[in-house]
Amino acid sequence: MRRIDVITLFPEWVESLKGLGVTGRAMAQGTISLHCWNPRDFTEDVHRSVDDRPYGGGPGMVMRPEPLARCIEAVLAEDIAAPVSFLGPQGRVLDHDGVSELAGRARLILLCGRYEGVDERVLQTLVDEEWSIGDYVLSGGEPAAAVVMDAVIRQQPGVLGHEESALRDSFVGGRLDCPHYTRPASWRSRDVPEVLLSGDHARIERWRLAEALHRTRQQRPDLLARYPVSEVERAAAKKLGSEKGAKPSESGLK
Numbered sequence: 001m002r003r004i005d006v007i008t009l010f011p012e013w014v015e016s017l018k019g020l021g022v023t024g025r026a027m028a029q030g031t032i033s034l035h036c037w038n039p040r041d042f043t044e045d046v047h048r049s050v051d052d053r054p055y056g057g058g059p060g061m062v063m064r065p066e067p068l069a070r071c072i073e074a075v076l077a078e079d080i081a082a083p084v085s086f087l088g089p090q091g092r093v094l095d096h097d098g099v100s101e102l103a104g105r106a107r108l109i110l111l112c113g114r115y116e117g118v119d120e121r122v123l124q125t126l127v128d129e130e131w132s133i134g135d136y137v138l139s140g141g142e143p144a145a146a147v148v149m150d151a152v153i154r155q156q157p158g159v160l161g162h163e164e165s166a167l168r169d170s171f172v173g174g175r176l177d178c179p180h181y182t183r184p185a186s187w188r189s190r191d192v193p194e195v196l197l198s199g200d201h202a203r204i205e206r207w208r209l210a211e212a213l214h215r216t217r218q219q220r221p222d223l224l225a226r227y228p229v230s231e232v233e234r235a236a237a238k239k240l241g242s243e244k245g246a247k248p249s250e251s252g253l254k
């Protein structure tokens with residue numbers, strides 16, 4: 001991906017990603033360009049109003065169709081064509097496969113809603129798909145857009161310092177991550193697993209695979225059903241099990 005457009009009433013929310021960490025670096029490098037669009041700039045009345053009371057009554061406000069539609073049309077008039085993606089709780093729930101799908105696109109157009117929602121007719125005529133970041137309610141689409149952007153940007157080649165890191169992440173291949181350690185080798189009478197100090201890289205790799213598999217089995221058995229155990233994992237777990245004194249780590253938390 002080389003371009004992300006975000007339609008939002010709160011561009012500051014999204015622009016903050018420009019200066020920070022991995023997303024900031026990707027934008028500073030020029031790997032990805034971020035463009036924010038504010039529907040308020042497409043209003044036609046003196047009050048620049050973007051919301052109105054809902055037909056049928058009830059609490060809250062609804063985003064008016066015309067400023068939003070004009071804003072979306074202005075975005076679509078630029079650069080290459082791309083689907084318009086709305087962030088909302090009724091959408092396809094984002095997971096690793098969804099992130100990979102979005103990351104493979106040349107351009108992302110993210111539409112953030114505020115208030116009680118967006119006039120349904122805009123969704124019907126100008127929006128192509130809806131994505132949710134999980135089954136809970138946010139006050140607006142902006143934090144969801146930030147989550148999508150972070151997850152998608154870190155998958156772009158050359159964005160992470162260490163090229164391997166994205167491949168090692170939790171969830172790549174549907175597995176949780178293996179445990180990590182740094183110095184000192186003994187801390188408050190807890191030792192780093194001996195295998196990691198052995199210098200035997202093949203054995204270390206097997207240990208990591210087996211640990212990841214073990215953790216996934218313990219904490220997220222649902223992932224095992226979706227991403228079945230591979231031959232390499234089976235072999236690693238079997239070999240580790242047969243090695244003297246090798247037992248899987250206890251799970252991470254206190």
Ligand code: 4GX
Nearest residue numbers: 087088113116117132133137138141144
């Ligand atoms: N994953 N929200 C969108 C506005 C809204 C209200 C009603 C449609 C209908 C969310 C999520 C999420 C809150 C963003 C409501 N849109 N977005 N917003 N979960 O909860 O992405």
